[in-house]
Amino acid sequence: GGKIKPTKDDSILNEIKKIVGDNWATNDEAITVTYSHDLSPISEPKIPDYIVMPNTKEEIASLVKLCKKNNIPYTMRGNGQNLLGFAIHEGVIIDLNRMKTIEFDEKNWLVKVGPGVAAFDLQKQAQKRGYRINASEPAALVCANIMCSGIMSTFSTTYGINADNFIDAEFVDNDGSFFSLNDVSSPNLYSYKNLQHKNSPGICISASIKLHPVTDDESGILVPFQTLDNALDFIKDCAVRHIGLALGVVGTEYISTFLASTKKLASEIKNIFINKLDIPYLVVVIGDKFAIH
Numbered sequence: 001g002g003k004i005k006p007t008k009d010d011s012i013l014n015e016i017k018k019i020v021g022d023n024w025a026t027n028d029e030a031i032t033v034t035y036s037h038d039l040s041p042i043s044e045p046k047i048p049d050y051i052v053m054p055n056t057k058e059e060i061a062s063l064v065k066l067c068k069k070n071n072i073p074y075t076m077r078g079n080g081q082n083l084l085g086f087a088i089h090e091g092v093i094i095d096l097n098r099m100k101t102i103e104f105d106e107k108n109w110l111v112k113v114g115p116g117v118a119a120f121d122l123q124k125q126a127q128k129r130g131y132r133i134n135a136s137e138p139a140a141l142v143c144a145n146i147m148c149s150g151i152m153s154t155f156s157t158t159y160g161i162n163a164d165n166f167i168d169a170e171f172v173d174n175d176g177s178f179f180s181l182n183d184v185s186s187p188n189l190y191s192y193k194n195l196q197h198k199n200s201p202g203i204c205i206s207a208s209i210k211l212h213p214v215t216d217d218e219s220g221i222l223v224p225f226q227t228l229d230n231a232l233d234f235i236k237d238c239a240v241r242h243i244g245l246a247l248g249v250v251g252t253e254y255i256s257t258f259l260a261s262t263k264k265l266a267s268e269i270k271n272i273f274i275n276k277l278d279i280p281y282l283v284v285v286i287g288d289k290f291a292i293h
């Protein structure tokens with residue numbers, strides 16, 4: 001029953017719109033408030049001043065230069081899944097969801113993706129071509145996942161983690177210039193020095209990711225265990241012997257919620273696994289016929 005609060009363009013918003021177009025930048029509080037939180041349980045909501053959705057690396061570079069010139073803080077946002085509050089901030093939120101380019105180079109077993117591409121969509125496209133990519137949660141944006149925490153999945157046993165998963169990546173640095181991780185002077189994203197905090201070298205605008213071929217004889221099995229220690233020993237032994245493509249331990253919490261459609265059914269399934277079958281842990285093994293048989 002209240003009055004709608006009107007929005008007014010200001011000089012900064014006008015400059016932003018010159019870069020990305022009128023439809024892709026706003027200071028409307030009805031929109032900015034939706035960017036004020038993420039999945040972090042510890043971060044305080046922060047309402048940004050502007051939301052902008054660029055579509056090219058040149059637009060991102062221009063936005064960085066504009067923010068630096070006017071001393072305006074900016075924050076990148078993928079799909080808002082960050083658990084540490086890094087996706088929220090005052091100032092400018094640069095939403096990368098428009099940048100969904102996917103370029104396959106099967107000759108060199110790689111795919112180049114934009115920062116708006118989600119793992120689920122990329123995996124579907126790779127699967128059509130007989131490949132897979134090593135990815136984490138289906139909803140996670142691939143570039144953000146690689147740059148924030150590195151890819152860690154059940155396939156990491158075979159495909160590796162962190163820097164193992166990409167061939168190259170392009171960035172816009174904090175001055176609005178471009179660089180590649182294959183440049184001689186580029187930073188080492190995954191180096192460690194006394195657990196010191198490292199500032200972001202810039203904004204990832206693309207990543208070239210390894211394509212892994214898939215054979216037609218892959219299958220999966222579930223191996224039951226009564227203790228976590230035994231399950232971990234089994235996985236370690238398989239990894240040492242290079243048996244299997246994907247290895248993972250799942251407990252009854254995961255099993256029951258995955259199999260059930262309601263909380264009641266999940267509780268019943270959990271009870272069956274623990275109290276009737278005496279199987280609190282399962283090891284998932286995915287592999288070809290030589291690994292499974």
